[in-house]
Amino acid sequence: MKNLFTLKKYFLRYKAKLLFGVLFIILSNAGSIYIPLIIKDAINALTSKITIGVLIHYAVLIVSASLFAGFFRYLIRQMIIVVSREIEYDLREDFWTHIQKLPMRYFQNNSTGNVMAHATNDVNAVRSFLGPAVMYSTDTVIRLIITIAVMISLSPTLTFYSLIPLPFLSVLVYKIGKLIHEKFTLIQEKFSELTTKAQENFAGIRVIKSYVREENEIKQFKKLSKDYQNRNMEMIRIQAFLQPVLFLITGLSVIIIIWFGGVRIIHGNFNLGDLTAFIAYLGILTWPVIAFGWVINMVQQAEASMKRLNKIFAEPYEIKDDEKTNHSIKDIKGEIKFDNVSFRYNENLRYVLKNINLKIPAGTTLAIMGYTGEGKTSFINLIPRLYDCIEGEVSIDGENVKSIPLEILRTKIGVVQQESFLFSDTIANNITYGLRDISQAKVIESSRIAHFDKDVETFPQGYETIMGERGITLSGGQKQRACLARALAIDPKILILDDSFSAVDTNTEEEILKSLKEFMKNRTSIIISHRISTVKDADKIIVLSEGEIAEQGTHDELVALDGIYADLHYKQLLEKELEELN
16 A cells, blocks of 8 residues: 555645545435434334324435435535546646656666556556545445444444454455455556557558568467456456455345344344344445445555556656756857767666767867767767766866756757657647747748758648658658758757758758758757768768777868778769769
8 A cells, every 4th residue: 555655645635625525425424324213213113003194204204314315425426536537637747747857768668558558557547546446445434434333322232243254354355455456466567568569560560561460460469468368357356256255244244133133023122123224234334345345456456556657756857957957058059078978878788988079169060970880879869968978078168968957958959860750740830849939931941941841832731731640641751851840940059960861862962951051050060971972061070980989080081091981981982883873
């Protein structure tokens, strides 16, 4: 139960409504528990002279008590169940906010499907505890207290006999509750695997179809689904055992009461009406006992889910504004400096960047080249603090990037990632993503520079055309140009292009670079590319090899150096000549 105690702050937020809910539970139970007393008096009255008027009197009392109890039962649901939905909303919002602020490292180590399972199944399991479980557990406790108090007033001895089976019930519920907790944890873990598999299949459907792997994926999903079903069946078998046993135990109580109560009636020590009321009260206790088993199920499920959620809530914000943040910084100019910077993704992994020392003056263009896996993307990820360096310091305008407010830092840096990502929204909304107010003219201008405007004109609704998931309706080159337009629209002081023209043909790339020349004036630009034609006009070019700067200089200087850059240059010239011959 310790994990569910973390929900305390949500309960305190709605304590007034919850207190009213408890009050309504007391009033509703008072009405329900009064009914057997009316029945007792009515049956006892049958042994003496009784009139139609008296019977009507008792009937009216029963109907009135039922209406009273029913009215407050309605108010209970209006209070507690509604509060559970409001807390569910708050919990989901807190979860979503926390997830958004977690570092890239977390998403690197956790699958999308797993996070989705937390946001759906786990939150829903906790909601079931917040609503039905809280309502029925409170109702059960209050009903037990009031009912047993009334039963004691009728006959302490019979009450004692009727409660004999309850210790066995407590032991049973404790042991089964532990089993349910274990089984539900396993179910949630398997559900995460199932969700991950589904998400990967939907995202990679084109690859699956291209390699004719549909049958194989169906078999794998079927196996995961069967495992998920088997784990659910294991828990269902436990639940199926619990309910009949609860009925059996409450039934034993009825048998005990009928036996001992009947003996007392025979000896003239008890009235028939009193025994009838006693049996009615045992009937009233039957539902709380059964509800108790149901509540145990929901509590154990919620405990398992809340444990998983708390594990995520415990994940620290590695990259955030803190006491070292200089909130007086409202803008940046763009001078970037790497001072003995080293970086690796995890402690048990090798360094992908080692002892990087580099100064990029504001308003200049730096190009980064190197073979695949040499740390080029890792290099540019340190500038907007998608990751923080392990050793050394990255600074902008002389200020450590860790001291610049994150919002200022990232809104002043336009990044076009290596993998183009577009939302399932209109083209205009994708280009203006992250901006509150932007004119249509600005959208068109950004598209023009990215050479995307001509493509947009061919779409049915122009900039209001809805793109499919991840921009599936666009070609690779169109996606890259749309992402470039998005980066240009924020009017960044630093523009980072991470191999952003890989899906664009050489002629289109040259046209884009010509358009970018004017835009890049007085802006710091960093271009990662495998094409010499893309980087040859940069103010400075560095070549990364094994995480270190192996070469640096202008295009001509590096060609004359006859190293890695020159080797790439000659190979690409040869490829171009071969293409022209063909």
